[in-house]
Amino acid sequence: MGKNLTKRSEDYSKWYNELVVKADLAENSAVRGCMVIKPYGYAIWEKMQAELDRMFKETGHQNAYFPLFIPKSYLSKEADHVEGFAKECAVVTHYRLKNAEDGSGVVVDPDAKLEEELIVRPTSETIIWDTYKKWVQSYRDLPILVNQWANVVRWEMRTRLFLRTAEFLWQEGHTAHETKDEAVREAEQMMNVYAEFAEDFMGVPVIKGVKTDSERFAGALETYCIEALMQDGKALQAGTSHFLGQNFAKAFDVKYANREGKQDYVWATSWGVSTRLMGALIMTHSDDNGLVLPPKLAPIQVVIVPIHKGEEQLNAITEKVKPLLKELRSKGITVKYDDRDTYKPGWKFNEYELKGVPVRLALGMRDMENNTYEVARRDTLTKETVAAEAVVEKIQGLLEEIQESVYKKAQEYRDAHITEVDTFEEFKKLLETKGGFLSAHWDGTAQTEDKIKELTKATIRCIPIDAKAEKGQCVYSGKPSERRVLFAKAY
Amino acid sequence: MGKNLTKRSEDYSKWYNELVVKADLAENSAVRGCMVIKPYGYAIWEKMQAELDRMFKETGHQNAYFPLFIPKSYLSKEADHVEGFAKECAVVTHYRLKNAEDGSGVVVDPDAKLEEELIVRPTSETIIWDTYKKWVQSYRDLPILVNQWANVVRWEMRTRLFLRTAEFLWQEGHTAHETKDEAVREAEQMMNVYAEFAEDFMGVPVIKGVKTDSERFAGALETYCIEALMQDGKALQAGTSHFLGQNFAKAFDVKYANREGKQDYVWATSWGVSTRLMGALIMTHSDDNGLVLPPKLAPIQVVIVPIHKGEEQLNAITEKVKPLLKELRSKGITVKYDDRDTYKPGWKFNEYELKGVPVRLALGMRDMENNTYEVARRDTLTKETVAAEAVVEKIQGLLEEIQESVYKKAQEYRDAHITEVDTFEEFKKLLETKGGFLSAHWDGTAQTEDKIKELTKATIRCIPIDAKAEKGQCVYSGKPSERRVLFAKAY
Known part of the structure; x- marks a missing residue:
């Protein structure tokens, strides 16, 4: 009585795809890149949502809901932001169908063209900051601590169930603050909330860190992240929290009267986790017999x-x-x-x-x-x-023992797959053989980062929050470096 | 210290719009017809969701999630269905933006045209029945009792916060059954669940009934509904539950091997309530000083x-x-x-x-x-x-007393506004003066229904479930009738 499940050692990727379908978690739909989340998979997601929602509320956040559509022109208001998302936007251009004249069914009615095209939200900073403009006049209106549970769409050519889908479900927090410090603290706090959730509920050990310039969210000054390691030695970014500075406040002209009565731009953060967490959960614990779930999230x-x-x-x-x-x-x-x-x-x-x-x-x-x-x-x-x-x-x-045990097992695997590397030969060899996180010195330039990515497909997953100062030479360029960063191939 | 709220007696519609905004429930967004649900309003919706979700689960349903997009051709597969929705569909035609050559921002990239246009779901029967085809082979796979919490889009020219918006939040249950009887019982059960929720939690008394042919959901054989009465004497449809027969099973070829081993089409229902319930809640209880909330739904x-x-x-x-x-x-x-x-x-x-x-x-x-x-x-x-x-x-x-009291007050108002009418003169006069539900005989034809609507703007809200047999003459045509139905002007 077999499960007809491909073994992980044979083909990890195939094992994953089969498992997701056979365990009734999700399946592909008739719409390219869009998945159907089946009841059993959705029940796990609901458990995740319930815990995260509780944690958000305990840290003072409230839920709200903003429009699915964003006027095309809004996306352009923050220059880096549009750069990051323009190439993967679903665009609504018309609002009506009509019967085809040849009787072949319905066609788009050309007379019902929208004056301004609408983007299906890939993320909601722009529409939300347009709204915050109306909500903020004075420091008394701050902070705004709002979260939204929603679907978003990023057109992807190569999709995989839960890991990368054109439509996905997520939550996106969007907060507005009086001071830079307060916004930075908020962004850090939410990274910590995500890490706590991943470790205590999902049983997934994570490394907290910040992204390099090239890997940062489009429009952010700092992106905090949690990075997990899958059983095939590839990393998975499980959540991000962005310090947005005053970028969106400036793009949407959101000013407030500060305590001295002067006008100032508001400081912002945004943070999100998505149904991608389902992929992380599945890949961290499961085995050749199927899914292994931590009891706290088991339906x-x-x-x-x-x-x-x-x-x-x-x-x-x-x-x-x-x-x-x-x-x-x-x-x-x-x-x-x-x-x-x-x-x-x-x-x-x-x-x-x-x-x-x-x-x-x-x-x-x-x-x-x-x-x-x-x-x-x-x-x-x-x-x-x-x-x-x-x-x-x-x-x-x-139930308690299993919760702890799956975490420990994942942690042992993860810890055994963080390797300090000092030469590029070793770097390349380890990536091909053992995988995992390679802790290496980096000269801090985007050129080196790009070159390493080009040669090895490895990216800098993060500069760990707790990385200690350590003088060394960049693993690729040999130039001086102040601390090690974590490289890995990633999902 | 006034609230600067227009009085209901002055302008009910204006009172409503002002109240929704001033009580921080919702506001209009930059996107035509799409609202922002503010944290206080969303907190009420979350309470509604929690209770409804519990009731759905107690009646054996599970949640799942289906794609936001529907291939255009799917909509045409059920003839009545496409007729009902084609004129209000948001259509996605392209999936990429690019920089405008004149530097004016971003424009739709004509090279990234979709092969088949996608509809933003106005309701999900078509994409869901396309999925159920894969889920159902035998009677052992039935029933499927699935619900989805989602956003849907119906392009509306004249919108009002909560009551009629282009995008709204709702739940849509979609069930598949072995027999006609079981499907009919399911549709009736969900009407009863909605009625119980409206009365016990929202404090809104409702009349249970079925819709006439003209008011039925596009693609249904029977639409069950709950109808409430607002303080201005207008009715509001608060929830519907549809017996879909085998229409969608036939359109999407969903057959199963029955207990005799023969192939048969599956029987279907669908049922939904939306953020429109917020409108019903607000308009039923509130007064010139603002919102009045039943304690069970008060944040x-x-x-x-x-x-x-x-x-x-x-x-x-x-x-x-x-x-x-x-x-x-x-x-x-x-x-x-x-x-x-x-x-x-x-x-x-x-x-x-x-x-x-x-x-x-x-x-x-x-x-x-x-x-x-x-x-x-x-x-x-x-x-x-x-x-x-x-x-x-x-x-x-x-808290208990207020919960009961707001219900009773609404019930008394409602009961005092159901009037039996036997002449068309009286019918027209009452509609203009007192409003409310007019209980009148109707000859059962769509022509009469249309004519009355044209002359008075009143529609048949429902044929009440508990309407007793009573011979009479149609209030408009004078033709014979077997029972009274409820007319009203409606939201």
């Missing part, structure tokens, strides 16, 4: 499968399971009792392994006699027999 | 305003209020303590009245001496002095 934490012949045995098992279900639910544990008779136990075991349910209980006639349960753990694929009276405590313990 | 249920001179008095009040805040919060009551010294108590009273906070507590020096609170109730604008030790119980009681 089903425990599944109970009865093993029986005939209805009488099933009824007996069900009677035994009922109070257990009730007790687990009263403790906030999500449990599913799968008593469908259209599928056999072996099929179900396989299915829940594929879907990454952290804990599986099975209960057959021998267990009934012995008053025990068979308890299986998804992450280690180990099983044990547990006395019925101890099973609730066992499950609670296991 | 802030209780506000406490200190009345003090100087910091010492404020500190004393704050010390007294702290344990009260804690106790209220422990009981799940959302309470805000507004100790800002940038605004005076009178300004705050005004502000929270405008924003519809159900209960307001004030606490000054005399209250401190007497160990009392001044407790004010938003819906009735009444105040009383309550002993500190009784204040928690008082608040709990008030």
Whole structure:
């Protein structure tokens, strides 16, 4: 009874694509580059949303909603911003269809052309700062701490489920502040919120850092990021938080009367994570048997499968399971009792392994006699027999243990794949063999960064926040450097 | 200290528009017909979403997400459907911008034309049924009970905040069933869920019914609806649930092997409510002083305003209020303590009245001496002095009372505005004077329905579910009729 899942060692990329589809997470749609997020995948995303939303609110943010469309001219108002997004914008030009004259269906009605074309938002800085202009007059109106959960569209030629799709779901925080310091603190705070979420809920260890000039968000003065490492040795940017300076305030003329009564431009941040996090979650923990989910984000934490012949045995098992279900639910544990008779136990075991349910209980006639349960753990694929009276405590313990364990395993892998490199030969060799993050000196120039990317496909993932000062020579140019940065091939 | 709010009796429409903006619920954006939902308005919508989502899940539904874009050709596959939506579709024709040659900014890149134009979803039946084709092979795959929270776009020439906007937020349920009966039951169930939500949470009494042929959803065999009545005597359709028969299954060729092993088309429903509910909520309860919110949907249920001179008095009040805040919060009551010294108590009273906070507590020096609170109730604008030790119980009681009271008040108004009418003269007169629902006989023809609409602007809101058989003559044509239907002018 196999899952027909390609092994990671054979073809990691194929394994990922198959897993996403077979575990019912998402699939491609009829619209190029746009995915359908299936109920099981969406349930994981909802759990992510709920935790992130709570964290945003605890740090003083409120949700709001801004238009899907942006007037084309708005995009041009911030020069770097338009440069970054113009090439991947879906453009609405007309607002009506009409019947084709040859009866072939509907066609775009040329008479219903928009006066100004609209962009489907690739990100909302421009429309939001146009709105903030109306909201801000004085320092009393600041800070504005707003987040939006929304869909955005960036036209991509090569897409992959969750990792890179033309439409994706995300949240985008957009804040406005009195002072530069306050805005910088906000951007740093949100990077820390993202890191905490990734580590404590997703079980994904991340490195906090800042981007280089070339990798920075279009329109930002500083981009803070969290970088994770996948099992194939490639890095994945899991979240970014931008200090935007006064760029958007100037582009949209958002001034406020400061405490001295003088007019000043407002300081800004923006920050976001997206359904890309689903890709990071899947690739960090899963194995050749399917998905492995950290219990805190698992839509089903425990599944109970009865093993029986005939209805009488099933009824007996069900009677035994009922109070257990009730007790687990009263403790906030999500449990599913799968008593469908259209599928056999072996099929179900396989299915829940594929879907990454952290804990599986099975209960057959021998267990009934012995008053025990068979308890299986998804992450280690180990099983044990547990006395019925101890099973609730066992499950609670296991859920905590699995949450910690998947994190530790990912952390050990990640830590074993950060390598200090001092020569370009070694750099190239390691990239091809071991992969992971290469910690190397860099001369600080975009030219060197570009050259290394051209030669190796590796980019500077970040300058780690905690990088200590260390004099050295650039791994490529040999020029002097003050600290090491992290290179990697990346998603 | 006025709110500068137009009175309802002067200009109801103007009152509504002003209230939406002044109470910080929403505002118009730079994009024609698209609104910005401000944090306070969005917080109410989030409360609605949370309750509805819980109700959907309790009735077995799961959330998923489908693409924003629909290939143009898909829309044509169901003939009635395309007829209903073609004239209000935003169309994406290109996917890239480029710099204008004259340096004037960015222009649409003509080389990046899409092979097939994409429609921004006005509703998702077509893209979803194209997906369900892949999900359904056998009766074992049914039912599919899926809901989506999303934005949709219907190009509207005349828009009004929340009531009619080009982009709006909604949920759309799309279910697939083995049998006709099961699908009909689902559509009815969701109408009942909507009615329960409207009455128990929004405090908005609704009439359940079915639409006539002309008012039915494009592509449906039956449209169930809930109809509410606003304070100006106009009706508002607050939610619809459609029995779609096999129309979409046939259009997208979605067949399944039934229990006899034969191929059959799947039966469908779809159902939705939108941010339009915000309009219904606002218009049902609010008054000339501002918003009136039912406590169950109020983002802030209780506000406490200190009345003090100087910091010492404020500190004393704050010390007294702290344990009260804690106790209220422990009981799940959302309470805000507004100790800002940038605004005076009178300004705050005004502000929270405008924003519809159900209960307001004030606490000054005399209250401190007497160990009392001044407790004010938003819906009735009444105040009383309550002993500190009784204040928690008082608040709990008030919140329940206000929830019931706003419903009852709306119900009384609604019931007083359902009038049986038997002559067309009376019909026309009542529409001009009293408004509300006119319960009248109708001959069942679209011609009569159209004629009445043309002459009076009244439409048939619904044929009530509980309409009893009653022989009579059509109020317009005099032809025989079997039951009364409800006419009204509507939003």
